[in-house]
Amino acid sequence: MDTMNALVWKGNGVLSLERRPVPELKDPRDAIVRVTRSTICTSDLHIRNGAVPRANPGVVLGHEFVGVVEAVGSGVANLQPGDRVAACCETFCGDCWFCRRGYVNNCVHGGWELGCRIDGCQAELVRVPFADTGLTPIPDGLSDEDALFVGDILASGYWGAELCQFQPGDTAVVLGLGPVGLCAAQCAALLGAAHVIGVEPDPWRRQLALEQGLAEAAFAPDDPALAERVAALTDGRGADGVIECAGGKDTFQTAWQLARPNGTVALVAMYEEDQVLPLPAMYGKNLVFQTGGVDASRGPELVELLARGKLRTGFLITHRGPLSEILEGYRVFEAHEGHCLKWVVTPG
Structure with missing residues (x-):
């Protein structure tokens, strides 16, 4: 597969579902993840509306997702192909002055990148920089939807x-x-x-x-x-x-x-x-x-709390639909149609 479906922000309030090249590893700390579930976020609407100056027109939207690791760079030692993972909405190196203090939103090498400055997850596949810090393995006891909201909401x-x-x-x-x-x-x-x-x-x-x-x-x-x-x-x-x-x-x-x-x-x-x-x-x-914005560095702790039943998120999922219908998902989500809280994007 050389191309894939992806939702692209064209600028000026325009969204387009189109074919884009399949992402490839660019850095030793990258991973390629096959998206199994993603969601639409109010932050995506802010980008579409022009309220996020750092966002790049032409970017694939989306930053909240879970998936399966397809490939990892040589610098990623804690993940391997086949692992189910939950993604952090922020990209962070883990070693700069801000990261060492837990201020990952202000990472000098990252911040809010996925679906904002670089291509995000409202696609079939996504490249995740600093995957060793930004991806959390999902234990067998949790489903993809159980862990879907770990990295953002x-x-x-x-x-x-x-x-x-x-x-x-x-x-x-x-x-x-x-x-x-x-x-x-x-x-x-x-x-x-x-x-x-x-x-x-x-x-x-x-x-x-x-x-x-x-x-x-x-x-x-x-x-x-x-x-x-x-x-x-x-x-x-x-x-x-x-x-x-x-x-x-x-x-x-x-x-x-x-x-x-x-x-x-x-x-x-x-x-x-x-x-x-x-x-x-x-x-x-x-x-x-x-x-704000959120320092979303608690992925492992949140996964553990979910696994122990201390937290739950299933009540957030009110709608589901395939990637091919994501523009309808945006309409329903923005209008709160049918009491929509979260539209979960499924493959297809």
Whole structure:
């Protein structure tokens, strides 16, 4: 096979499913992976909409996937052809100043590359640079779909919860109960929050969070009594940690307003517009802000937590379709048609 199907961002809001050359190894630390499952992410929509300046027109989109290793470079010692792997959404060398401190999003040799600056996973095959750090083997007890969200959606939620450094008895507020927010709610409880409150405009998503046990309360953001409701559940203080996963026009303002004095606001969302830091209105709250993007270096830990049943992600999958129908997947995903949370792209 010399060519393969791939979804290409042409620039100017245009996506095209077309034939592209099959990727080849270029570096000793590369791997070629046959994609068995991938997904569509809101970040892909940001690229299509021109909101990601580092993205290269002509790139194959996609950065969240699992697959089977087809070939590895001579510098990859921890993987071999036939291994099932989950991919990290970020490319990182593991050895630069930032990587050694866990700040893999700022790797001087990588960062968000796949599906942004170099060809990504919404294709039949993908070349993965620094495969020895960016690919995590999937144990036999987990299916491909069980591990699909390890490298991005689950990693982002886990990272946002980590940033808040929850203590026993703390209350978390999660803004936006989309895929990242639902994972953040789950991870906040895993990492110590005793109470999790969701804020989400979609009634179906609010109900899902409650039914799945991911939040004990869920409110609409336009509820005029929202701040009072959160205060009533936190002895009048406000949230100890707020994880902002929505990225809406006013959700940043809601995030800091719901946080208690000396609380933490973790900004996981990607914004398409500048946000205003109203320092006079904030004065005296002494807030700590932690900002994105995700340092998605927890692949092995997340795979282990999934294998042990401490985390689960099956509730995220609402739609599936073959690569040949991915443009329809984009339409459904963007419109939230049929309560779409994640469209899983299957081979074909």
